[in-house]
Amino acid sequence: MTTRESELSTKETADPKNWTNRLRGWLEGLVPKGQALPDRQPVYVASWIYVFGVLTLTSLVVVIASGCVLSLGGAAWWHVSSLGHYVNSTHLWSVELFFGFMVVHLWGKFWMAAWRGKRALTWITGVVLFGVSIGTSFTGFLSQSNFSAQWIGAEGKDGINSIGAGAFFNVLNPGQMLLWHVVLLPLGVGLLTLMHVILVRRHGVVPPLDAELEG
Amino acid sequence: MSRDRTPDAHDFPTRRYDLVKEFVIALVVVLVLSGGLAAIFSSPDEKAITMSGWAKADPDNLVTTAASELAGTTTSATYGAPYNTNAEGQKLGPLPLQKWGGVRVPVNSADLVLGPVSNVSDNPAISSALTEWKAATPEQRAKWATAYTDAIGTAAADGEPATGAGGEVAKVKPGDYGPVPALSAGLLALAKTGGLEGALTSSGNFYGGDQTKSLLLLADGAYLEDQAVAQNLGGDQWGMMNEVGNAPGQPWMWLYTFWYQVKPFSTSDNADAEVWGLMMLLTLLLMFLPFIPGLRSIPRWIPVHRLVWRNYYRRVKQP
Numbered sequence: 001m002t003t004r005e006s007e008l009s010t011k012e013t014a015d016p017k018n019w020t021n022r023l024r025g026w027l028e029g030l031v032p033k034g035q036a037l038p039d040r041q042p043v044y045v046a047s048w049i050y051v052f053g054v055l056t057l058t059s060l061v062v063v064i065a066s067g068c069v070l071s072l073g074g075a076a077w078w079h080v081s082s083l084g085h086y087v088n089s090t091h092l093w094s095v096e097l098f099f100g101f102m103v104v105h106l107w108g109k110f111w112m113a114a115w116r117g118k119r120a121l122t123w124i125t126g127v128v129l130f131g132v133s134i135g136t137s138f139t140g141f142l143s144q145s146n147f148s149a150q151w152i153g154a155e156g157k158d159g160i161n162s163i164g165a166g167a168f169f170n171v172l173n174p175g176q177m178l179l180w181h182v183v184l185l186p187l188g189v190g191l192l193t194l195m196h197v198i199l200v201r202r203h204g205v206v207p208p209l210d211a212e213l214e215g
Numbered sequence: 216m217s218r219d220r221t222p223d224a225h226d227f228p229t230r231r232y233d234l235v236k237e238f239v240i241a242l243v244v245v246l247v248l249s250g251g252l253a254a255i256f257s258s259p260d261e262k263a264i265t266m267s268g269w270a271k272a273d274p275d276n277l278v279t280t281a282a283s284e285l286a287g288t289t290t291s292a293t294y295g296a297p298y299n300t301n302a303e304g305q306k307l308g309p310l311p312l313q314k315w316g317g318v319r320v321p322v323n324s325a326d327l328v329l330g331p332v333s334n335v336s337d338n339p340a341i342s343s344a345l346t347e348w349k350a351a352t353p354e355q356r357a358k359w360a361t362a363y364t365d366a367i368g369t370a371a372a373d374g375e376p377a378t379g380a381g382g383e384v385a386k387v388k389p390g391d392y393g394p395v396p397a398l399s400a401g402l403l404a405l406a407k408t409g410g411l412e413g414a415l416t417s418s419g420n421f422y423g424g425d426q427t428k429s430l431l432l433l434a435d436g437a438y439l440e441d442q443a444v445a446q447n448l449g450g451d452q453w454g455m456m457n458e459v460g461n462a463p464g465q466p467w468m469w470l471y472t473f474w475y476q477v478k479p480f481s482t483s484d485n486a487d488a489e490v491w492g493l494m495m496l497l498t499l500l501l502m503f504l505p506f507i508p509g510l511r512s513i514p515r516w517i518p519v520h521r522l523v524w525r526n527y528y529r530r531v532k533q534p
Contacts, residue, residue, distance in 0.1 A: 032225060041232035042224055044527040051241065054234075058242040062249050079260060088260075089253030092462075097248055099467045111519035115505035117221030127502045134467055141465065147261040148459055151443045154434040155455055162305040162487035164316025167297040172431065173320075175424030204224025208524040209515060211222060211531075 031201045045205050049112075052105040053200075059098035060193065064186065066091040075178060076145060095137055102130060114206045122199040129192040136189055139181035142171055149174065259462040266429070269438045270406035277406060278384045279367050280436040281399035284324040286360030289435040292324035298431070299323065305488040312488060320427055325356075327432045331414035332401040341401040344394030351393065359393035366390055450475060470494070 014021050069087045070078060078084035106126065109115075115123040141152050153171045160166045170176055270277050283289045287301070295304035296313050297320045304313030329348070335341050348356060366387045368379020380386035387396075405411050415432065417423025433439050440449070448454035456472045458464035474480045474490045483489055504510050514520060521528060 035225065037234060039231065039233065040229035042227035043230050043530075044227065044524050045232065046230070046526050047523045049523050051237070054237055054241045055245065058238060058245045059249075061242060062245050066249070085257070085260065086253055089256070089258040090249045092258045093252040093256070094245065094249040096252075096463055096466075097245060103467070108523070110504075111514050111517075112523055113511065113514040113520070115511070116219055117224070118219075120505040123505055124502050127498070131498055134465075137465060137467075144260075146263050147442070148259065148464075150263055150430060150433065150439065151448055152455070153430055154439060155443075155450060159487045159491055161294075161297060161316070162313050162485070163307070163491045164296070164312040164314075166313075167316035167319035170297070170320055170425075170427060172427040173425045207222055207224055207227060208527050209520050211227075211524075211527070 030198055035201055035204065042205060042207065044208050044211070049104075049108040050205070052101050052108060055101040056098060056105050057193070057197070059094055059101055060189070062094040063091065063098055066094055067182065067186075071182060075143065075174075079145070091140075095140070099133070099137070102133070106130065112206060113209060116206055116209075117203060119199070119203050119206055122196060122203065125192055125196045125199060129189065129196060132185060132188045132192060136181060136185035139177045139185060142177040143174055143181050145174060256462070259459045261459050264433065264439060264442060265409065266406040266411035266433070267409040269433065269436065270403055270411075273436075273438045273441075274403055275367070275382055275384045276437050277403050278399045279364060279382065280432070281328045281402040282360055282364045282367065282395055284328050284432070284435065285395055285398065286357060286364055287324060288361070288364065289324055291322060291327075291431040291435050305485045307485070307488040307492045322428060322431060324431075324435075327415065327428055327435075328398055328402050330428075331405055331411055332398055334414055335401060335405060338401065340397050344397035344401070347394040348398065355393070359391065359395045362390055363387070363392040363395040363399070366392070451481070470497075 014025075016022070066087055070084070070091060073081065073084050078088040109123070109126070138152075138156070142149050142156070153174075157166060157171045160169055160171055169180075266277075280289065284292060287293070291298055293302050295302035296316050296318050298318065299322060300318060303311060306312070329345070332341055333345055351359070366379050367384055368377060368381055369375075370382040371377040380388070402411070405414065412426075412429050413423070415428040416426055443449060443454060444452070446459050448457055448459070453469075453472045453476065455475075456465045456468040471490065471494055474493060475486060480486045480490055500507065500510070
């Protein structure tokens, strides 16, 4: 068979060297079949502690949505508009809830030793996510263009500068901080969240300590 | 490392569970909570301090700060990286991390005064003062500026007696201060007009988006910190994590802020680098906790998990 005939062949054979096939295979293998959005969970998933993961996730949705509405009006809109101020307040309080739920989620997972059963990367992405979220909120406080931002910048610069990072991450430059706050860091939070959730669905919810399979 | 015998979660018996319904209910709960808390408690928005406000509220402090910038004795003038090379900066043990960052945001503290006042036209006093300043040697400039800041002095505070004119510029005795009083007064006059921020931030650049110089000048004075301390936001008042009024700030930074309140950090010259180093170490410990013997066993020793999975344990023990 000539090359031309091979290209025109309608026979469906998965060429393992085809980049598209390889990417599709990798994506399909991320989560076991039927486990991306299952309608059943293991019997031991029966506690209020499990709710805090999804509460963290939904708080992030509200944080991003309220941030997007603030972006529509621009950096100074919330200072001059009562609607803008209310959206800013919603943004602040959803952030407070986000961190509150995340801390309870983290402690819950700690006491459940949820890194067991090849789940260490799930735990690590969660901890990194917590750290990146703190950085994201910090740049938000620096982007307020009010007295708080002035003071937090004046105080915060010494910590960042002391480890040499201030040379690249200038907390006294609100233009840079705002872009980190609305582009770079949310991108990091979003990607880490996606990775974290995929890992949770990949391995399933961690079984109880000392649990043995029934039947 | 003990062998991990955790069974595969997918091999356990299952029960009905609606993830999408759970997500939607949680979203509604968070929306109601966020919107409700926002309606009840709002969010603080205290207006930024302006140079004009500083000049009117505490003109003596602004003049003193200007003279100190010329003398090279302010915080920013003696900071080191990333602004200048006038200090080694903080170290983490033997590691000069601050210095390694390099001077990538160059700021000459004298220019925080000379830059703005050199844009003032039609003022012969400032013009001649600038000419005199430029013609002088660095030693002469430092001598004039230091003599002037010493002459202004400070008010009595915390049991310490007043020095110089007690911080009151109007009471400064005549002396050899060169052009420093005229330059400092020129900066004060410019600040009162409301034009100082623009002169520092966007002079020669229509789109000024970088407030580094304005904030450094403001932070070099006492006015900003006085306002912050009055609102319990000082560095020794857990200021990094608090907000103005009763609003919640960043309570998740409590541990970072905590270290600044206790020795040895509270009295260390390298406190910032040391606190950062410690927090990095603690974060790494938390990250790699699954691999650290002892720490990873705490959940077994303190069986909070018996509460979480109480129904499961009860069921498997009663066949």
